[in-house]
Amino acid sequence: MTSMNGFKTKRKLNTDHLKARCQTDWIPFETTDDLKGDFHDMIGQERAEKAMAFGLGVKQAGYNLFVVGPTGTGRVTYTIQTVRRLAKERPVPSDWCYVYNFDDPDRPFLIPFPSGKGHVFRRDMETLLLDIEREIRTAFSTDEFEAEKRKRIDSFKSQVENAWRKIDSFANEKGIYVEKSPDGINTYPMSEGKALTNEAFMNLPEDKKDELLRADDQVEEQIQDTIQHIQKLEEDLRKSLHTFMQSTVSYAIEGLFRPLRESYKDRQRVLQYLDSYFDDVVDHFSLFFPENDQQEQLVTQLGGPKEKQFLRYTVNVFVNHRDRTSAPVVYETNPTFDNLFGRIEYQGQLGNMTTDFTKIKPGALHLANGGYLILQANELFQHPHAWSALKRVLQARKIQFEHPHENKGMFPSSGMKPQPVPLDIKIIIIGSYMIYDLLSQVDEDFDKLFNVKVEFDTHMDRSEDNALKMFHFIKYFCKEEGLLPFHKKAAARIVDYSSRMVSEQLKLTTRFQEITQILIEANYYASEELQDAVMDEHVVKAFYEKEKRVSHIPERYREMIHSGRIMIETEGFRTGQINGLAVLGSRDAVFGIPSKITAQTFAGKQGIVNIEREASLSGQFHEKGMLILTGFLSGLFAKNRPIPLSASITFEQSYALIDGDSASSTELYVLLSSLSGCPINQGIAVTGSVNQWGEIQPIGGVNEKIEGFFRICQQRGLNGQQGVIIPKQNVEQLMLHDDVIEAVNGQRFSVWAIEHIAEGLEILTDQPSGYDPLNPASPFPEGTIFARAERRFDEMYEETNSENESL
Incomplete structure (x- = not known):
């Protein structure tokens, strides 16, 4: 069995674990203006690039593309640039003219011509x-x-x-x-x-x-x-x-x-x-x-x-490519029915609506015919009938003029039916994962018409090659926007910020839209100081100022905790009480806050009562976590007899729905504290889920959770005994702010990474757990936490049996 002090020291993380830093000794420039080489318009999206090339290269019907991914990854810019680049290699398509049909005036005649003719x-x-x-x-x-x-x-x-x-x-x-x-x-x-x-x-x-x-x-x-x-x-x-x-x-x-x-x-x-x-x-x-x-x-x-x-003797040049030198690329930002499929205009005359073949106007499909049409999914599905009509057009390979409301009497019916235009087009729709998944599930035609999925990722590997590509992007963006060049130290901080955005030490973000915001804001602070280049302190200032602008809600939470309106203790020891950590999100910020969790245990057969569940404030994932606690306790303490346990657990001063299992280890700690009578250090907050074997599992929002508790302790005064326990698997997600790292380096705050519930117990209570990972079935040594909990179970079992005998 490992001693209590052993775990507290062994599982403590040093500052090297808390953040990945981009070193500057390998960076081949002083400022980005000195950087040699060309900028690649897409970074870290090899899968998307290959899928895009494949989809655009296949000529057969049905191989249209659906581009998925979150905003800010450059999916729209890359799609447009790639399609335009490929379009330059394709010939200009035919012009199309409508002429009067002398045999059947209601069926205007369609004639193709070589481009420009x-x-x-x-x-x-x-x-x-x-x-x-x-x-x-x-x-x-x-x-x-x-x-x-x-x-x-x-x-x-x-x-x-x-x-x-x-x-x-x-x-x-x-x-x-x-x-x-x-x-x-x-x-x-x-x-x-x-x-x-x-x-x-x-x-x-x-x-x-x-x-x-x-x-x-x-x-x-x-x-x-x-x-x-x-x-x-x-x-x-x-x-x-x-x-x-x-x-x-x-x-x-x-x-x-x-x-x-x-x-x-x-x-x-x-x-x-x-x-x-x-x-x-x-x-x-x-x-x-x-x-x-x-x-x-x-x-x-x-x-x-x-x-x-x-x-009757005129010509309606319906589609004219006279000034074009390559295949057309149309990015339709407002894909209404008329904007996509064209329209027949009407003119009032003596109280009637009249038209003729010269009033036939093209839509985006006609203008992009022979080339490429790019659409935004969320805009397309805002317009009724557009999607069903688009499918009909792709299936028929021709564009037939129609009006969705003509048969309902909501639009004048001219009886004019122009000859349909043959269709040869590649359509690229850009949308979210939700829309893509929904279409795949409910629309049987979707997979037949859009065979190529182009998926943009939000992460890429943190390598020197990708970092160098990001430096090229910084140089390109600065020149495009007229910003100051970035010093190599400032560029290195941008790489660090990129990892912070994805909460991964070994990854970088591909959401360059958010990177550009920091570039602009850091340039602002450097310009205010009349600098010739953006330095690392300007980047750091931009980080903190951006967070400060959206920190109103977390500041209000911290004020309420500091004033005592939300009761959180950060010093001393309490039995059956612990600080759990949660992540909340506002419109533009995500932040962590501590939450007091308490437990009461007593003899009985009611089991663990989740007060949140009884109050209908518990989600399904939280309920699953509670059932796992019962499984762990039964496997550990019910080897020879059933557990006669009644217990209640609650999140104090919590009035909103609680879901997720990231607090399951926290709830187990507080239960064992109540059972064993071992008090918990209130200066240590805990996060992590647990399985039935007591193994700690990773959670999300680890950086925000640590920083949220750190701010509370910092506001009250760091005493060197405070810190946060996290799952070991989350260490590679740590990208903490510099002030947290400085406090850890100065031994005023600690972060522990653990693998088993026993390790966390010893850190929280400064007492041995009694659990031997090499022999989990061995008896618990006298005086340990598990031995005291087991003795409490024995006492409750005897009390329960004596009550049954008296009855």
């Missing part, structure tokens, strides 16, 4: 339209056109006049006079070459009147036949003139289309569009006709002013 095609079509208008106007104003037109009209007039002459001759033969006037055609009976009045007609003999009436009917019938004939002649004239004008237009503009067909001979869709364009101009030549009456007629036929009708 979309606007050339639009310019060609604009020039073509102007040339067509000019050529048609010219063709319709030539003497040849007018002569041919007049010839056809004169022929029509001649036929009409001949038809009326035949009517007049036939009427004269029948004794009927035909009168043509603006009001119509009238017939009158004649006698001796003169039209008869009604009175003269009535004085005629009856047979003569009947003869003239029959003749009038015959003339009327002939007139109707002639009118129908003239109407047919008019229709033939209109058709003839229309055909003649169409042939004139066709002949006039054919030469305009010939060079375009030659220029775009390798693009079948363009040739198809030019053929439809040509036919439509020939069919609707009146749109270009200089006469107002013809224009007005066309407005009635096509429904709108001339300018609106000319839109």
